[in-house]
Amino acid sequence: MLRRNKSYLINICIILGLALIISACGSDNNESSSSSKENGNNNAEITLDSKKGKVTIPQNAERIIAPYHEDALLALGVTPVAKWAIGNSIQNYLEDQLKDVPKIEWNLPLEQVMKYNPDLIILSNTLDSYEGSYEDYQKIAPTYALTDEAAGNWRKQIKIFGKMLGKEDKAEKVLNQYDQKVSNAKEKLNKAIGDETVAMVWTMGNKFYLFEKDRHIADVVYSKLGINVPEVVDSLGKAPNDAWNAISIEKLSELKADHVFLLGMKGEEGIKTLQNSSVWQSIPAAQSGNVHVMNDPSHWTNQGLIASKKTIDAIVETLAE
Template sequence: MGAFLCLLLLLTACGKDDEKSEKKSESEPKKEITLTDAMGEVKIPADPKRILASNLEDSLVALDVTPAAQWAIGTSVHDYLQPYLKDVPTIEWNMPLEQTINADPELIIFSSPSAIEEGKYEEYKKIAPTYVFKDEDAADWRKQLQIMGQIVDKEDKAKEVLADYDKKAEQAAKELKTSIGDESVAVIWVIAKQYYLLESNRYAGNVLYNDLGITQPKMIQDLPPAEASWNPIALEALTELDADHIFLASLPGEDGLQALKDSSVWKGLPAVKNNQVYDMEDPSNWTINGKIASDVTIDNVLKALK
């Protein structure tokens, strides 16, 4: 009995020490950090509350951070993010200086040097500390998320988010292997009167072909690797699209959508003949790199193909 009481006292003392340690850790003030970005060294303020990260909001939201304003082109926003950002004001995609000042940011984040209007970098730095992603880091949403985790002091959260996504993708890949086997899938994005095919390493193509292991049709396999400039494909060229399934990412009113569906080229495609075309009326998650965008894409694919 004496030994038991001693052990109980020891465990109680250890528990109190752990609680004190946790409280001390929570009470410790966050510190300014210095990171190296595409422009050099930048000092990131401790615990910034108002962050502008135009077109990088996906990573912030994945880390449970709400931006001070969200990317927009006129009235167009990233629709797939609106469950999280519906009450967040917009800022024009090119971050006009006046709008940026009015947003009163404590930290500004750009996706690349080319995202900054020429000659304006120093002006943004006067408004708030400014971090500029390297092109290759912003293009890879996993790297983007990890770096964003450093910036907002949520590195552990970033690791957790990545692990959760990998589990989701792995499970989805198994389900799709059962439901469609080696059948191939293609994604066509329609905007205005132009048509784009997603290569294996561009946007949602990464999700389908790399994360989910879905078979690429031969036409996709023969495309060159994705480059920064994304060139449309002629309607007539789609004659070669031998996909078993087609995801059609397009807003319902796009000018080229009806022209595509009325064409003999479209009507002759195997996926169309077999009624294996899936209209994705919100293309926003298909044409951006991001954890939440990839989540939504997986959900779309499973719903259509399971």
Template sequence: MFMNKKISIIIASFLALVLLLVGCSDKNNEVTEKESEQAEPVETEVKEIPEDRTLTDAMGHEVTIPANPERIIASYLEDNLVALGITPVAQWSVKDGTSIQQYLQDYLKDVPIIPHDLPFEVVTSFTPDLLLVQSAQVVEGSKYEQYTKIAPTYVVEVENNSDWRAKLLTVGEVLGKADEAKQVLADYDKKASEAKQIIQDAIGTESAAAIWLVNNNFYIVGEHVSSGAVLYGDLGLTTPSVVKEISSTATGNWSAISLESLAELDADHLFLVNSDKGNGAEMLKDPLWKNIPAVKNGNIYEYGAETSWLYAGAIANTQIIDGVVESITK
């Protein structure tokens, strides 16, 4: 009987040990499952590696655009690059570099110049990885084929139509910055709208014109181009009848106008771009000039040729807006 009792105790102890081990195993499995859940890998966003893209330019060429081009030449399109935060490897110039886009020099002061006609050997010396050319005229004849031997060459427009917005969007698309280009336009439109209200509060519906004096000859800007598009389209200034008349037959951004016609200009405000400043500017001494109503009333605002009034683009037009607001409200 004693042996049976002893055996029962041994069996009971064994069963208790088994139950204990099973319980520990369940707890270990539970911990392991929790740890396993916590150790689930976290999905991370995999950034797409940019690749070369093939785009069709304004002339119908299929152009392979390199991913992340770093050495870009975009002669006379620098305003667009600057607006998109890109610095070209060379910048446009004429007259052996004595004339450049001065209004961009806060951004391009350390960028070397390149002649406006883009000589092949000079272009080659910059080892560009992408060429953006403004219009078909730049690559007429066999020039396009010659440039493509240097770097991929994209023609932005068939003709230089002065539509700076379209140029900016095109350049943005080519450089993979389409969203940035749209944001630049949105920011510009907001600034123009605010400036328009300031100007209307100051002078109401008064009219204005922009004229350019160079080599003792006057030119007047068209209604829908260059700084005229800013004055009348973006800022809502009233267009004088003389400007409307000249714009109807104009073939360029600036049209020649005689001093006699200027004397009849029905503009309340005149913005004068004076390229003859320092050279005598004889026309400004003529009695006809002094009798122009805007001049007599002191509503003339003079700018140097280094300013952005002769150009167009997000940067140029923003500077023009700042100048107009400052001049009219001072």
């Protein structure tokens, strides 16, 4: 009987010991799983379609170079390690967020890129415009080249960048907020100006450029805000890629718009030229005092969520408040 009880106790001890080992292993596995999940977030990668086919990039990138696409990054709360520039020319409308960020030349010289030690490089679709080849940049850091479609569509850029950086919820949120802003602005402007027409003229170097209806911010003004297009603007058709064609003052005399936003830096010679031109002064907007001079053309001549928001604010403040 005693021998049987001893055997029973031994079996119980073995069972309890095994239970403790299994429990410990389970705890270790849970900790390992939790640790793996945390490490997974730190080392996560994502594969996306790009101009160069499928490319795998890290989602934990912090030092990002994305020349001329800083608008989309900033919309997601991400500050690049360097900002686009052509000499001293920069995207002025972003300077409230990028004033302390150093410049990098628009064609991405390889030495400059290496100096900033990026862990992600985002290129536009026009790869021939860069100093280095795609492969050169890939040797420095994981490199993503935007597709033709995404390069010309800032909403798609925000969604792609959201996927890249694990900020898809943020991307959806900022786009929804923007859509609500557009809706509110459209309602205000409809009440304020009704069927009146609006045109945008940019002056630089005493030359004048009339925005086609799909040129940069004009697409927001006409397509999203629902503002009517003047006849002469409609006759221009689609904007030819990124090329700007100067227009003569004589041609501007045909601009029968109710409101004109005249865009030019403070002291720009072209603004003075138009103010002293009897031809310009004869157009309806000038005669009614509805030529609105804007001394920061940068967000009007760019594409992006921030550029659009700034332009919408300017239009609403000028015409509806």
